[in-house]
Amino acid sequence: KQEVTQIPAALSVPEGENLVLNCSFTDSAIYNLQWFRQDPGKGLTSLLLIQSSQREQTSGRLNASLDKSSGRSTLYIAASQPGDSATYLCAVKGRANFGNEKLTFGTGTRLTIIP
Amino acid sequence: NAGVMQNPRHLVRRRGQEARLRCSPMKGHSHVYWYRQLPEEGLKFMVYLQKENIIDESGMPKERFSAEFPKEGPSILRIQQVVRGDSAAYFCASSPTQGLENTEAFFGQGTRLTVV
Numbered sequence: 001k002q003e004v005t006q007i008p009a010a011l012s013v014p015e016g017e018n019l020v021l022n023c024s025f026t027d028s029a030i031y032n033l034q035w036f037r038q039d040p041g042k043g044l045t046s047l048l049l050i051q052s053s054q055r056e057q058t059s060g061r062l063n064a065s066l067d068k069s070s071g072r073s074t075l076y077i078a079a080s081q082p083g084d085s086a087t088y089l090c091a092v093k094g095r096a097n098f099g100n101e102k103l104t105f106g107t108g109t110r111l112t113i114i115p
Numbered sequence: 116n117a118g119v120m121q122n123p124r125h126l127v128r129r130r131g132q133e134a135r136l137r138c139s140p141m142k143g144h145s146h147v148y149w150y151r152q153l154p155e156e157g158l159k160f161m162v163y164l165q166k167e168n169i170i171d172e173s174g175m176p177k178e179r180f181s182a183e184f185p186k187e188g189p190s191i192l193r194i195q196q197v198v199r200g201d202s203a204a205y206f207c208a209s210s211p212t213q214g215l216e217n218t219e220a221f222f223g224q225g226t227r228l229t230v231v
Contacts, residue, residue, distance in 0.1 A: 004157075034220065043121075043206065043224035044158075089157070091220075101210055101218055102148055102171065107157040 002027045002094045006106035013080055014114050021075040021109045023090035028068050034103065035064050035075050036089040044089065048075070080113045087111070117142070119209050120189075121223035128197045128230050136192040136226045140209030147190045148220070149182060152204040164190060197230045204228075 003026045013019050023033070032051045036044040048057045048064040050073065056065040063076040077084055087110045091103035120139040128134050140147050145165055150158040163171040164184035175182070179197075184190040194201055204227050208220045 032218075036222075041227070044222040046219055046221065049219050091158075101146065101220065102160045102163055102174075103150075103158075103208075103220060104160070105150075105158040 002030075002092060002104045004090060004092055004104050004106040006088075006090060006109050008109060009107065010110040010112070012112040012114060015080060015082060017080050018076065018078050019080055019111070021077070021088050021090075021111070023073040023075070023106055025071045025073075025092050025104075027094055028071050029095040030068065031093045031095055031101075033064075033066055033073050033090060033092045035062075035073075036091065038087045038089060038108070040087075047088075077111075082113045082115050085111055085113045119207055119221050119223035121205075121207050121226050123226060124224060126226055126228045128228065130198060130230055131196050134194040134197050134201070134228055134230075136194075136205050136207075136228070137189045138192070138207030138209075138223060139189040140207075141221055144209035144211050144221075146210045147184050148208040148210075149190075149192050150206045150208065152206060152225075154203070158206060161192075194228075197228075199230050202228055202230045 005024045007022050030052050034049045035047040038044050050057045050066040061078040066073045087108040089108045091105045122137050147164045149161040152158045160174040162175050162182045167186050179195045181193045204225045206225045207223045210218050210220050
């Protein structure tokens with residue numbers, strides 16, 4: 001059974017700093033990994049999707065890496081801004097679910113950027 | 116192209132009532148997934164549907180919960196005889212035909228159910 005863990009559960013950093021969020025998963029047989037952002041009381045916004053054959057994806061100040069063999073992904077946020085404050089979730093789509101694109105989610109990292 | 120639409124956004128029900136949650140997938144998407152997010156917990160898969168078919172309901176509680184995705188109209192998640200423990204945010208996601216590696220899941224804004 002796939003399990004996804006995100007550490008730390010909460011993180012506070014001063015504005016302008018670079019930061020890294022971590023995600024680990026127990027079963028390396030995955031199709032892809034997706035990073036989402038969730039604002040309080042809101043839905044999920046997809047940030048980046050990394051296919052299993054890829055090592056990283058970049059979008060603006062965000063860079064996500066994937067090391068499938070070790071079951072790890074990181075989300076790097078450069079030059080953090082107060083607007084980056086949110087909960088960040090990672091989710092994997094496992095190969096065991098062929099034909100079923102359900103995702104297994106981590107419990108998230110609550111990020112606070114201090115102005 | 117509107118995103119995944121869920122309604123209502125907030126729903127309050129008394130214990131024992133029925134709750135109906137609706138989800139309209141993105142245009143062109145034929146796969147719908149329901150997830151539940153309990154307070155201070157991550158999202159948990161509930162059910163996967165295609166038009167008129169339940170593909171995987173392994174995450175659905177055995178009693179009181181049902182889901183459908185009719186040929187016409189939105190997908191419905193129905194909770195009968197709600198209890199306080201059903202209070203949660205319910206999210207719907209949709210995706211196009213199976214693309215496996217490069218298929219992105221798009222989520223709605225969620226329905227926040229409160230049972231009083």
